[in-house]
Amino acid sequence: MEYLSIVFQEVYKILFLLVPVLVSVAMIVWLDRRVWAFVQKRQGPNVVGPFGLLQSLADALKYIFKEIIIPSSSNKVIFILAPIVTMTLALIAWAVIPFSATQVLADINVGILYLFAVSSLGVYGIIMGGWASNSKYPFLGAIRSAAQMVSYEVSIGVIIINVLLCVGSLNLNDIVIAQQNMWFVIPLFPMFVIFFISALAETNRPPFDLPEAEAELVAGYQTEYSGMMYAMFWLGEYANILLMCAMGAILFLGGWMSPIDVYPFTLVPSAIWLILKILLLFILFALVKAIVPRYRYDQLMRLGWKVFLPLSLIWVVLTASYLFYFNLLPVN
Amino acid sequence: MIAHAIFFYTFSIIAVVSAIMVTASKNTVHSVFFLILDFISISCLFIMIGAEFLGMIMLIVYVGAVAVLFLFVVMMLNVAQQKNQWFAGQQSSKHIPVGLIISTLIFVEVIIVIGGWKYKPEIFDINNSIAQTNISNTHSLGQILYTDYIHVFQISGMILLVAMVGAIVLTFRQRSGVKRQSYIKQISRERAEGVEVLEVQSNKGIKIDD
Structure with missing residues (x-):
């Protein structure tokens, strides 16, 4: 019986985390389209509900009632598994995100490694979908995204090492608390810029959305998907984008801490601060989508391997020597 | 303790079964997917014995990078069409002795390590390092x-x-005839080298590039 009560408590907590995440994914799709439209002097979705807020729900309803088509020559098990993998991986990563010093589902020692591992597993949903479709365009999209995501993971990993040098712990709460005096975005600003651009590439957002470049590959790895399975790919993609924003907020923008530690700001719950920071980063993501034209594939690879990787490696050496010289290394 | 045992046996059964499926499945891409499943369950086992760093590194390095490249190569070489004919074909049987020798070696190594750990625990000194800090x-x-x-x-x-x-x-080879883009060249191009203004008389025309 005790086991059962523990299990129920945990399920409660998980639902309390997952339902808001899923709802905010739906809202964020609306926000994305809205920002995109405003940059181009359009209105965007504004018909369903106040300000068009319920547009995503209407879209979801439409997807539910559409037919799911499974190509006859596809590899059926993997074809069905692919969107499930994408969605699951995008959601399980939220377990370690701290919303305040105590509000975290799993406060594990290696939180940042867990986040990194889950985001690097994200490529499997795409590869599986592209391969199992047994069709040219999805396969090309999958191959492209495999190479792209592996390349940009490397620089994200090196950037994380930069932050970890200043923190001395892999725990996400420790990383947030280490930024009490100064957010890492100030001393590590070049790394923040590189992280942001790598996050764009890692989540296949424009200008790096080559895996689904509609001008060349129809819809890339999603070409053969329809109905709810397509919607799951789509939701997983946006949940991943939110996750990368949360990662950026925790690593560089002070996580759940208020920007100024004085009276009226400290009244605001810390979860609100984290959400505001995630939103700020997401609006930047949406603006980039509207402003920047798509990269060519060789330029993308050049940027990842020849620019970002050496830069972030040099910055690791710089950070380490600075911390060592001024005796600031976090030793416990 | 019961929950611990349940999780342990679940993960280890998945690990063993998927390891067998890596060699037994007919499609090469399926083999790689089973290999990934094997890696994931092994890293779960690592996390269960408290080696969370090893488990996560296993996920990042093997599953996140190495297995992706494996998949990449297997898909690109299109070996998925060639069926795995271990049990049926006669050609592959000459590899069996080599495989047997290697697997016997690995088996003996594992026996030595496990036997030593069981009967001479003081060699390994695991208990001290865990207990003191x-x-x-x-x-x-x-x-x-x-x-x-x-x-x-x-x-x-x-x-x-x-x-x-x-x-x-x-694998590097210099290929001739490949046009490369040089940003510095493109940016530093002047008008003088790109455009030339010529006087053309009417009805006469002009010859360019001779």
Whole structure:
């Protein structure tokens, strides 16, 4: 019986985390389209509900009632598994995100490694979908995204090492608390810029959305998907984008801490601060989508391997020597 | 304790079954997917014995990078169409002795390690290092790797680097006729070298590039 009560408590907590995440994914799709439209002097979705807020729900309803088509020559098990993998991986990563010093589902020692591992597993949903479709365009999209995501993971990993040098712990709460005096975005600003651009590439957002470049590959790895399975790919993609924003907020923008530690700001719950920071980063993501034209594939690879990787490696050496010289290394 | 046992047996059964399926499945891409499943369940087992750093690194390095490249190669070479004919074909039977020798060697090694750990536990000194401190295992790994074993650690890094450079040198070849883009050239182009204004008389025309 005790086991059962523990299990129920945990399920409660998980639902309390997952339902808001899923709802905010739906809202964020609306926000994305809205920002995109405003940059181009359009209105965007504004018909369903106040300000068009319920547009995503209407879209979801439409997807539910559409037919799911499974190509006859596809590899059926993997074809069905692919969107499930994408969605699951995008959601399980939220377990370690701290919303305040105590509000975290799993406060594990290696939180940042867990986040990194889950985001690097994200490529499997795409590869599986592209391969199992047994069709040219999805396969090309999958191959492209495999190479792209592996390349940009490397620089994200090196950037994380930069932050970890200043923190001395892999725990996400420790990383947030280490930024009490100064957010890492100030001393590590070049790394923040590189992280942001790598996050764009890692989540296949424009200008790096080559895996689904509609001008060349129809819809890339999603070409053969329809109905709810397509919607799951789509939701997983946006949940991943939110996750990368949360990662950026925790690593560089002070996580759940208020920007100024004085009276009226400290009244605001810390979860609100984290959400505001995630939103700020997401609006930047949406603006980039509207402003920047798509990269060519060789330029993308050049940027990842020849620019970002050496830069972030040099910055690791710089950070380490600075911390060592001024005796600031976090030793416990 | 019961929950621990349930999780342990679940993960280990998945690991063993998927390891068998890696060799037994007919489609090569399926084999790689089973290999990934195997890696994931092994890293779950690592996390269960408290080696969370190892487990996560296993996920990042093997599943996140190595297996992706595996899949990449298997898909690109299109070996998925060639069926795995281990049990049916006669050609593959000449590899069986080599495989048997290697697997016997690995089996003997495992027996030695497990037997030693069972009957001479003082050799391994695991209990001391766990009991005396309560620092996280990332810290303890770092403290051992960067002090006592720094030379071994650096040498293994150098070996990996040399292997990488060697692989690049072996496969690199200069191809002629490839047009490369040079940003500096493009940006520093002047109007004078790109455009030329010519006087053309009517009804006469002009010859360019001779």
